[in-house]
Amino acid sequence: MPSARTSPSFETPEYLVRIARTRAAMAEAGLDAIVVSDPSNMGWLTGYDGWSFYVHQAAVLTMEGEPLWWGRGMDRAGALRTAFMEEDRLFGYADSYVQNPDAHPMEDLARLLASHGLERARIGVELDNYYYSAKADAVLRKALPEARWEDATGLVNWQRAVKSELEIVYMRRAAAIVEAMHARILELAEPGMAKNELVAEIFATGIRGADGHWGDYPAIVPMAPSGLDATAPHLTWDDTPLRPNEATFFEIAGAHRRYHCPQSRTLFFGRPPDHYRAAEAAVGEATEAALAAIRPGALCEDVARAFNAALRKAGFEKDSRAGYSIGLSYPPDWGERTMSLRAGDRTVLEPGMAFHFMPALWLEDGGIEITEPVLVTGTGCERLTGTPGNIYVK
Amino acid sequence: MPSARTSPSFETPEYLVRIARTRAAMAEAGLDAIVVSDPSNMGWLTGYDGWSFYVHQAAVLTMEGEPLWWGRGMDRAGALRTAFMEEDRLFGYADSYVQNPDAHPMEDLARLLASHGLERARIGVELDNYYYSAKADAVLRKALPEARWEDATGLVNWQRAVKSELEIVYMRRAAAIVEAMHARILELAEPGMAKNELVAEIFATGIRGADGHWGDYPAIVPMAPSGLDATAPHLTWDDTPLRPNEATFFEIAGAHRRYHCPQSRTLFFGRPPDHYRAAEAAVGEATEAALAAIRPGALCEDVARAFNAALRKAGFEKDSRAGYSIGLSYPPDWGERTMSLRAGDRTVLEPGMAFHFMPALWLEDGGIEITEPVLVTGTGCERLTGTPGNIYVK
Numbered sequence: 001m002p003s004a005r006t007s008p009s010f011e012t013p014e015y016l017v018r019i020a021r022t023r024a025a026m027a028e029a030g031l032d033a034i035v036v037s038d039p040s041n042m043g044w045l046t047g048y049d050g051w052s053f054y055v056h057q058a059a060v061l062t063m064e065g066e067p068l069w070w071g072r073g074m075d076r077a078g079a080l081r082t083a084f085m086e087e088d089r090l091f092g093y094a095d096s097y098v099q100n101p102d103a104h105p106m107e108d109l110a111r112l113l114a115s116h117g118l119e120r121a122r123i124g125v126e127l128d129n130y131y132y133s134a135k136a137d138a139v140l141r142k143a144l145p146e147a148r149w150e151d152a153t154g155l156v157n158w159q160r161a162v163k164s165e166l167e168i169v170y171m172r173r174a175a176a177i178v179e180a181m182h183a184r185i186l187e188l189a190e191p192g193m194a195k196n197e198l199v200a201e202i203f204a205t206g207i208r209g210a211d212g213h214w215g216d217y218p219a220i221v222p223m224a225p226s227g228l229d230a231t232a233p234h235l236t237w238d239d240t241p242l243r244p245n246e247a248t249f250f251e252i253a254g255a256h257r258r259y260h261c262p263q264s265r266t267l268f269f270g271r272p273p274d275h276y277r278a279a280e281a282a283v284g285e286a287t288e289a290a291l292a293a294i295r296p297g298a299l300c301e302d303v304a305r306a307f308n309a310a311l312r313k314a315g316f317e318k319d320s321r322a323g324y325s326i327g328l329s330y331p332p333d334w335g336e337r338t339m340s341l342r343a344g345d346r347t348v349l350e351p352g353m354a355f356h357f358m359p360a361l362w363l364e365d366g367g368i369e370i371t372e373p374v375l376v377t378g379t380g381c382e383r384l385t386g387t388p389g390n391i392y393v394k
Numbered sequence: 395m396p397s398a399r400t401s402p403s404f405e406t407p408e409y410l411v412r413i414a415r416t417r418a419a420m421a422e423a424g425l426d427a428i429v430v431s432d433p434s435n436m437g438w439l440t441g442y443d444g445w446s447f448y449v450h451q452a453a454v455l456t457m458e459g460e461p462l463w464w465g466r467g468m469d470r471a472g473a474l475r476t477a478f479m480e481e482d483r484l485f486g487y488a489d490s491y492v493q494n495p496d497a498h499p500m501e502d503l504a505r506l507l508a509s510h511g512l513e514r515a516r517i518g519v520e521l522d523n524y525y526y527s528a529k530a531d532a533v534l535r536k537a538l539p540e541a542r543w544e545d546a547t548g549l550v551n552w553q554r555a556v557k558s559e560l561e562i563v564y565m566r567r568a569a570a571i572v573e574a575m576h577a578r579i580l581e582l583a584e585p586g587m588a589k590n591e592l593v594a595e596i597f598a599t600g601i602r603g604a605d606g607h608w609g610d611y612p613a614i615v616p617m618a619p620s621g622l623d624a625t626a627p628h629l630t631w632d633d634t635p636l637r638p639n640e641a642t643f644f645e646i647a648g649a650h651r652r653y654h655c656p657q658s659r660t661l662f663f664g665r666p667p668d669h670y671r672a673a674e675a676a677v678g679e680a681t682e683a684a685l686a687a688i689r690p691g692a693l694c695e696d697v698a699r700a701f702n703a704a705l706r707k708a709g710f711e712k713d714s715r716a717g718y719s720i721g722l723s724y725p726p727d728w729g730e731r732t733m734s735l736r737a738g739d740r741t742v743l744e745p746g747m748a749f750h751f752m753p754a755l756w757l758e759d760g761g762i763e764i765t766e767p768v769l770v771t772g773t774g775c776e777r778l779t780g781t782p783g784n785i786y787v788k
Binding site: 049050051052053054073074075077078080081082094095096098099100101102104125127128129130131132133134135136137138151153154194196197199200201203204205206207208209213214215216217220221223228229231232233234235236237238239319320321324331332333335337340342344362 | 443444445446447448467468469471472474475476488489490492493494495498519521522523524525526527528529530531532545547548588590591593594595597598599600601602603607608609610611614615617622623625626627628629630631632633713714715718725726727729731734736738756
């Protein structure tokens with residue numbers, strides 16, 4: 001038996017259900033095997049949890065038996081401690097393959113696949129994932145010239161869309177954590193405070209956790225731009241002091257056992273200008289309209305349509321998507337990279353799906369982010385946090 | 395003129411020097427242009443700094459003129475705030491390309507390259523990088539069938555190996571930050587303390603900074619495994635309490651303006667067992683031997699040889715590399731992915747290179763990590779921190 005960690009996130013039967021669901025999708029796609037490089041997908045299928053995705057690694061799932069874990073030799077010990085499989089399903093490659101232009105780890109994976117009878121198999125690979133490089137793909141194809149390769153990008157991600165009961169428990173814990181993080185921001189932020197001092201407190205609050213549940217690292221660091229920097233959505237921080245009469249938005253997430261609950265809020269010291277108040281009111285109305293459209297059977301694009309109609313009525317436009325699916329995640333993205341709340345996404349909503357509804361507006365002189373993590377219920381939609389939905393004014 | 399951030403990390407002339415150095419390497423490789431997807435390379439060439447690398451983006455450098463920044467439309471505002479180039483060199487793509495299986499951002503990049511006369515150019519791409527997926531490569535090649543594609547993985551990374559004076563200033567600030575982080579661990583850690591509580595303090599200390607210099611986010615979160623979890627190098631944390639008679643190692647980095655100074659230490663509550671003390675002594679002696687071998691003109695593998703000979707003499711073996719190049723970095727890796735201190739790496743050491751000398755030993759029942767960030771000087775090697783080099787015993 002593998003030596004488990006003190007407290008595994010899920011028991012083996014939950015992984016077996018996930019694997020069965022994934023195999024059904026593989027059968028439908030006509031695949032004999034998939035090579036899963038996305039750490040979120042690896043973790044969801046096997047339990048493996050380690051910051052080792054900066055080297056090539058994968059889970060391999062065929063139509064029978066436990067998945068294989070494959071990665072750097074030294075990380076096999078981490079797989080032994082975190083993945084549910086038996087020790088003989090864990091394979092490590094030699095350290096000389098690490099970041100060495102003369103030897104690619106995929107040569108080793110090709111041998112492993114061949115030794116499992118997959119030389120001529122139809123194999124799915126995640127072609128558009130951070131952790132499956134163009135070179136990895138080329139080396140693997142060259143080493144197994146008789147295999148047939150298919151694009152399986154998103155195949156596992158889509159199986160993750162509807163959450164289990166325990167996954168929802170973890171997302172609620174993450175929600176309590178992000179609530180605590182926003183409460184701490186409101187408590188501590190003062191004009192003159194250096195931005196990094198505030199971000200240090202946000203980070204620490206998130207990792208301490210809430211309601212007795214520990215905080216995991218978020219897949220994206222806190223984003224907290226002020227003033228003109230807040231016209232840009234993804235800037236991080238420096239030590240510039242918070243200033244009176246300036247908006248700062250905080251795009252942050254609570255995380256527990258790799259499950260994320262993102263939520264953004266905007267803070268203003270002083271009296272917000274009228275166009276901020278107008279944007280706040282527009283976002284509030286459009287959010288109500290959008291969340292009212294979330295129910296089982298509705299389409300992702302229905303939610304976007306309700307949102308955009310209400311926003312337009314209030315005199316604003318938003319040309320980016322109004323939200324995305326959330327759940328288990330690793331850097332660099334806390335989204336699941338499947339459903340988007342935008343025109344053209346005709347995915348049918350089901351109970352147990354979770355979204356970050358993300359009606360951010362970037363203005364000429366700053367940004368307004370007042371966002372809602374939500375769960376699709378049996379009859380409609382539930383907000384995962386009770387964070388107040390207005391601009392924080394101090 | 396672009397509106398700069400409050401305090402840019404480098405003035406434009408430093409970027410021009412970097413670009414000239416990169417163009418010399420491009421000329422040697424016979425390239426007309428490079429598409430740079432690695433955020434560390436993008437930042438080093440242009441100053442661009444944002445957590446937007448979860449969508450496709452790149453800097454494009456040809457043999458003339460300022461680089462082009464290309465990315466998601468909403469992130470163009472961030473490029474305007476952080477990159478040194480004029481506004482007309484910044485190009486954003488429509489949001490409908492984001493995570494949409496029916497439309498790939500590389501179709502947009504192909505049009506941009508063509509509009510700059512590169513349809514038949516010889517173009518280098520970073521084939522083995524996290525942020526250049528197999529799909530991105532396939533779409534780009536298909537859209538520009540007459541271009542000639544070359545593997546430029548590492549081309550920019552190698553130009554980063556020797557640091558400028560100001561880069562060294564930033565690395566020294568990062569070194570002061572990691573020293574402060576280790577001092578805080580020694581001050582706070584107690585048996586019974588939940589691991590996540592300690593990690594929250596480590597993170598906050600790193601972001602607060604040291605000596606009046608703010609802390610940036612590290613490219614890897616703090617790794618802090620205890621006991622049997624410490625037999626694995628890359629596990630993160632949960633809320634398990636620190637226990638008496640158990641070792642915990644802390645693999646952490648200080649960061650300032652994206653420059654990293656990693657350093658690891660091991661903590662033991664109680665009297666460390668004899669085999670820990672033996673490993674500590676072996677690592678100490680082998681570290682002295684290795685650092686004595688670091689000087690301009692020596693090869694990377696000379697350092698590894700000196701280290702391994704001393705380690706073997708003390709009765710230990712290490713089969714993974716003993717260190718790697720460090721500097722500017724973004725997640726998921728704080729290494730530069732060029733030089734490794736291991737057999738076969740015949741790179742000649744030069745003044746201004748920086749390494750994380752990383753003589754970690756993973757034992758049957760735990761791990762010992764006592765590591766040293768170092769700078770190659772005109773005559774030898776300088777330790778970047780004064781952190782004590784023994785097992786912390788409390």
